[in-house]
Amino acid sequence: MSVTAAKGFTAAGIAAGIKENGNPDLALVVNNGPRRAAAGVFTSNRVKAAPVLWSEQVLKSGQVSAVVLNSGGANACTGPQGFQDTHATAEKTAEVLGRGAIEVAVCSTGLIGVPLPMDKVLGGVETAAASLSEHGGEKAAIAIKTTDTVHKTSVVSGEAGWTVGGMAKGAGMLAPGLATMLVVLTTDADLDDATLDRALRAATKVTFDRVDSDGCMSTNDTVLLLASGASGVTPGYEEFAEAVRQVCADLGRQLIGDAEGASKDIRVEVVNAASEEDAVEVGRSIARNNLLKCAIHGEDPNWGRVLSAIGTTKAAFEPDQLNVAINGVWVCKNGSVGEDRDLVDMRYREVHIVADLAAGAETATIWTNDLTADYVHENSAYSS
């Protein structure tokens, strides 16, 4: 399934030897047409990896024939040589596929500041091209994993016979820019690049942009949407955009569920905000509060930490009108002690925090996870 659920796509995932442990580390996704329309969103981190700088150029044409992705190295902060390496990877992929290099997007993920072993990357491109298959989507999804414990895929189909499918990787350095991870979405809907761009930006704004695992924005975030037109169906915009949003939301939820070291998935829902921007600002402030994330880990409904996080924002609210519910219990009412905190049941993995700003009618949901000793271990015991 994954990126090959939609007609017109082949994919592969192989072990090129980039990772020292021999795990799969190179994926190839090819759009066999008839259309090769595409859209992409990229990290807003100003320190961008070489593949991001390259792929931003590729996407300007609105045409992508193939995406080559590697794990085992981010090719970020690698200087002019890093950009040449990305270019050489695109050239090699174009050569084996008989396409132009400027139609090949490149994504990399892994440790920052280490050059890629280019002999292995280029050899891997040949191996991957030789194993391209209409059933290769899952192998591709596996090959882009880094600290991910599971691979992430999602598929939604329209009644008229078209499909949106995708794969994602990401478990740490996971916070919103324009996007927050490597994601490739494919569709066989017959749509032009402008429509893809509109649907993709609308979807990422309310899905990946509202995932905030650890507040750390990557240098390599990329979300691509490729359309082959192979279904011959041109769905209505709203129906298509909703399918893209569903796939993005599903993949985003899977990313949070696999966040490094996490034991709780936390849904921060801000309601009755004066504006959507206020709701997002407040939600993000709560989601990034280390003390709260520790408390949730300890199954402690510490609503004081929610209020102290809200208080650091510029959103419209009055401190004595704030209400907070944790797993359905309004532990804070009118900025003060509310229902008995002992009523809060936090045994389950998903935790739902509602912050009521009592300042309007807008809402937003940010997903995050708890902060654990396992997260510290995973990010201190070795470079990643």
Next chain:
Amino acid sequence: MSVTAAKGFTAAGIAAGIKENGNPDLALVVNNGPRRAAAGVFTSNRVKAAPVLWSEQVLKSGQVSAVVLNSGGANACTGPQGFQDTHATAEKTAEVLGRGAIEVAVCSTGLIGVPLPMDKVLGGVETAAASLSEHGGEKAAIAIKTTDTVHKTSVVSGEAGWTVGGMAKGAGMLAPGLATMLVVLTTDADLDDATLDRALRAATKVTFDRVDSDGCMSTNDTVLLLASGASGVTPGYEEFAEAVRQVCADLGRQLIGDAEGASKDIRVEVVNAASEEDAVEVGRSIARNNLLKCAIHGEDPNWGRVLSAIGTTKAAFEPDQLNVAINGVWVCKNGSVGEDRDLVDMRYREVHIVADLAAGAETATIWTNDLTADYVHENSAYSS
């Protein structure tokens, strides 16, 4: 020493029974004059504890006769009753000292959202008043501890016979607003409240405001500076301001050194910034990056995480001109791989990161600490 190092002050620290473990939890600092000039800075968190709301009013007169401080409860998010409790504490203190309540500043620290046991607080005020002493500074410093493992005091004296002394508490929820903890400074210099205010704001801006332990801003932060005039000496402004800055810097350094769970104290020095604001923004972004803080805990000179943090800021810089040194080794040059990272010696507690923006001549230093499993444990195993 502490707040009684300067002439004209008495202090006490006692166990009022607010803390269930019986540890000291109530402190009293009294200015016996002849002057009772004062200045204060408070948290910029919009969710402010009752004692902050009260003390802000007290400080408007520029006159403070006494400060009563309790640990064991923040009296934050406690509604109208919380404010009445603060008021009653000030009234009681004024009564036993024979002063007006509007001259009594109140500070509280501890768990948010729990009412104070007022019978114990008011009884404690009487006990503390009965034990006031010119040697009580250390006991007062001990009584304001929460998760602090050590009490923090500092003293600087001018050659002409005047002194600035102080005490501080703070170990978590430690990030800049206008101030980041409870601090009481005293001086016997003969200065008016406007001069105190100017010197205090200048000092906190470059000391406490640049301490960022865990990115979490408290609802209770208060820094007070009280002058008794008892030395009979009026020092020059620059000399006095420098003494205040030194005491604040010393106490701020002690706060970082005792941060919850920390094993490394990290000095983030941003150099060659286009403006001081840029330098502070970049320093704070680096200091708040959980992934970097984990890496430092693991003694891993992971400069890629420094660059990814710089990239999230609006500061002036070009990605390919950034340089980063860790403990003197320039591991990143021109935005790419620099000197051998194996040369970096990270065995010691203090770690020095220099981020060179190559964009100007301004500089700023932010202090933070590493992120550890002990921090997670301390903030998840029980409410604090």
